[in-house]
Amino acid sequence: MSRLAVRKTYKLYIGGAFPRSESGRSYAVTSPKGDFLANASRASRKDVRDAVVAARKAFPGWSGATAYNRGQILYRIAEMLEGRRAQFAEELGGGKKAALEAVDATVDRLVWYAGWSDKIASVHGTANPVAGPYFNLSSPEPTGVVGVVAPEDPLVGLISVIAPAIVTGNTCVVIASERTPLPSITLAEVLATSDLPGGVVNVLTGHQQELAPWLAAHMDVNGLDLTGVSDADLALTCEQAAAENLKRVLRPSPDEDWRAAPALTRMTRFLETKTVWHPMGV
Amino acid sequence: MASFAYAPAPESRDIVDLKPSYGLFINGEFADGSGSPFKTINPATEEKLAEVATASADDVDRAVQAARKAFGVWSAMPGAERAKYLFRIARIIQERARELAVLESLDNGKPIRESRDVDLPLVAAHFFYYAGWADKLEYAGFGADPRPLGVAGQVIPWNFPLLMLAWKIAPALACGNTVVLKPAETTPLTALLFAEICQQADLPPGVVNIVTGAGETGAAVVAHPDVNKVAFTGSTEVGRIIARTVAGTGKKLTLELGGKAAxxxxxxxxxxxxxxxxxxxxxxxxxxxxxxxxxxxxxxxIQDELLTGLKRRLGTLRLGDPLDKNTDIGAINSAEQLAKIRSLSDLGEQEGAERWSPACDLPDKGFWFPPTVFTGVAQSHRIAREEVFGPVLSVLTFRTPAEAVEKANNTPYGLSAGIWTEKGSRILWMADKLRAGVVWANTFNRFDPAAPFGGYKESGYGREGGLLGLEAYLDV
Incomplete structure (x- = not known):
């Protein structure tokens, strides 16, 4: 008789820890064929708030880390992911070849973004030749806490929205794909073992319709990535709520081709520009 | 202290040829507005300067249609040709700078010294700067062939009427967009003179359209379905409303809003x-x-020493006729703004801060407010939290650099900040920690077309000026 497997409990990832939803709720996740896979935590608005608190707390340290350090950590995430290649492929399901390709693309995407940490300021900052005796330099800085509604694509799509937000120094709260949330929690296990400080990435699983408006309306969130929102009414509600404290919004693009080479937009949308002036003189 | 008597040194207003009434500028021509006209006054005297047309939603629609039609021609034109139009406009602004400066001071109430020496040179420089970008966009880092967005709807404030027009129109046109711009209700005149400059420059009709009116006209510009891009400078309160309006439309939005700089x-x-x-x-x-x-x-x-010096200096400021070349402080732009400044200042006293102004005679007519300093201000006081948008300074103290950063950042705004110290490493440390889009160290209120300007947090998003200012008007 074969051994009975020890299953994993899928919980949330907040502030570097793996709590259950404070609401005590869960929902069944099934395969495309309808087979039961696991019960995922169904996060509540209180979990959203806890996650924002964790992200805000992590912001000074993460944004204050050197770009080199952030790049090293993102590269470390790629290494850890590579080591769990088979696990992720199995969790993604579907054809084995396609699943492995998806994991590989995810690792490669991370490596690509890792390298941007200490280069984005060189291509998105400017030395300004002002008409006067002044030193004048513009540099990009992270916006702050970014709320992310992740796309359906459970791994490449997920990492393609997380990596650009955090590589520049933002911290984030991610609402994972509702239908395929399991890889997001396994990714959280990778993040938790990659020297990424707790709270830089917080992952919530649950119902997008229920959670996204709270994240969009939260007054301590500075940016909102609506990439994974496919419902036009929900997108409108969220964008309107985001106006209250002038969040920087990345609008929905649920059908994005996640294998295509990314533009810089996912990074630059959540960057501020700071221009510093100083007179020259003796 | 010796006080110097100055004889009046007024700039002649004869250079300005005020018309009794002004229309809208649509498709290269001046046209009547369908709304009931409003008057624009000189805030220093309350005399009526002119009647100005009010653009209704239909008028705005005509302007947007004109801009849409012109977009085909303008966006297809080689960048080098667009550049030459903008250079031409920059030159005409320089040629007519005196006239524009006097008109600006008449309509706005700002001292002629400022409109002549700050506003106008910056306006011309802004057009000159972005003119040069028009045929170099492929080098700006936004891709090999960055495309314009289409029709830009732009709404600007009354504090720097012509300069804000330049900040909006110059990059929009350089990138190949066409514009419908609404100047502020209290300061429409220099925008309408700019329309005449567009005619003198032979700018193709419809590339620049100016619609005048109050908030309703602005709302119609923002909400028009055929506008691809909305740019607004003004209060955070209105910025929120605009962000809500634009939500779900796919229009690109940039906002330059309020501030409460430390x-x-x-x-x-x-x-x-x-x-x-x-x-x-x-x-x-x-x-x-x-x-x-x-x-x-x-x-x-150093609080006592600095305040003594500050009060001594404020005693020498000259408040009065904006057209007098010796004037330091001009008129408050409108009765409404004066009421707001008064009400917040009264609140400052009620909340327990100590109010001080130098001895200062205010003219009988017009809208005036003396330079005012509040000491003993707490961070919770409304005069320390809300934008007064008037000559009112709130003084707070700190002991350590960390406390200074904490207090400076303790605001929903994040537009600018100033640092005064002789220690270089402290400047850089502070500049790094301050959450503000512009940090002036050992200087303040410097502007340049090559330097990006714009805010963090509730001061808005997007940058104006510099290479990054192009992003607001390109499909990237």
Missing amino acids: NIVFDDAALDQAVEGVVNGIFFNQGHVCCAGSRLLVQES
Whole structure:
């Protein structure tokens, strides 16, 4: 008789820890064929708030880390992911070849973004030749806490929205794909073992319709990535709520081709520009 | 202290040829508006300057249609040709600078010294700067062939009427967009003179359209379904409404909103220079500046010394006729704004802060408010939290650099900040920690077309000026 497997409990990832939803709720996740896979935590608005608190707390340290350090950590995430290649492929399901390709693309995407940490300021900052005796330099800085509604694509799509937000120094709260949330929690296990400080990435699983408006309306969130929102009414509600404290919004693009080479937009949308002036003189 | 008597030195207003009434500028021609006209007054005297047309939603629609039609021609035109139009406009602005400066001071109330020496040179420079970008966009880092967005709807404030027009129109046109611009209700005249300059420059009809009116006209511009891009400078309150309106439409949006900047003076600062910087920071343009240094954070040990110097300097400021070349402080732009400044200042007293103004005669007619300093201000006071948008300074103190950063950042705004210290490493440390889009160290209120300007947090998003200013008008 074969051994009975020890299953994993899928919980949330907040502030570097793996709590259950404070609401005590869960929902069944099934395969495309309808087979039961696991019960995922169904996060509540209180979990959203806890996650924002964790992200805000992590912001000074993460944004204050050197770009080199952030790049090293993102590269470390790629290494850890590579080591769990088979696990992720199995969790993604579907054809084995396609699943492995998806994991590989995810690792490669991370490596690509890792390298941007200490280069984005060189291509998105400017030395300004002002008409006067002044030193004048513009540099990009992270916006702050970014709320992310992740796309359906459970791994490449997920990492393609997380990596650009955090590589520049933002911290984030991610609402994972509702239908395929399991890889997001396994990714959280990778993040938790990659020297990424707790709270830089917080992952919530649950119902997008229920959670996204709270994240969009939260007054301590500075940016909102609506990439994974496919419902036009929900997108409108969220964008309107985001106006209250002038969040920087990345609008929905649920059908994005996640294998295509990314533009810089996912990074630059959540960057501020700071221009510093100083007179020259003796 | 010796006081100097100055004879009046008024700039002649004869150079301005005021018409009794002005129309809208649509498709290269002046046209009547369908709304009931409004009058624009000289805030220094309350005399009527002219009647100005009000654009209804239909008029705005005609302007957008004209801009849409012109977009085909304008966006297809080689960048080098667009550049030459913008250079031409820059040159005509320089040629007519005196006239524009006098008109600006008449309509806005700002001292002629400022409109002549700050606003107008910056306006011309802004067109000159972006003209040069028009045929170099492929080098700006936004891709090999960055495309314009289409029709830009732009709404601008009354504090720097022509300069804000330049900040909006120059990059929009350089990138190949066409525009419908609504100037502020109280300061429409220089925008309408700019329309005439577009005619003189032979700018193709419809590339620039100017629609005048109040908030309703602006709302119609923002909400028009055929506008691809909305750019707004003004209050955070209106910015929120615009962001809500634009939600779900796919229109690109940039907002330059309010501020409550901290001007931070350390004990090792060059005090005389710091005093000048603090004065320039909050009393420039009567404090009608979104990036004004309205909160003075002074290190506790030098508070008395700095305040003594500041009060002495404020006693020498000359308030009065905006057209007098010796005037430092002009008129408050409108009765409405004056009421707001008065009400917030009264609140400051009620909340327990100590109010001080130099001896200062205010003219009988017009809208005036003396330079005002509040000491003993707490962070919770409304005068320390809300944008007064007037010549009112709130003084707070700090002991350590970390406390200065904490207090400076304790605001929903994040437009600008000032640092005064002789210690270079402290400047850089502070500049790094301050959450503000522009940080002036040992200077304040400097502007340049090559330097990006714009805010963090509730001061809005997007940048104006510099290479990054192009992003707002390109499909990227």
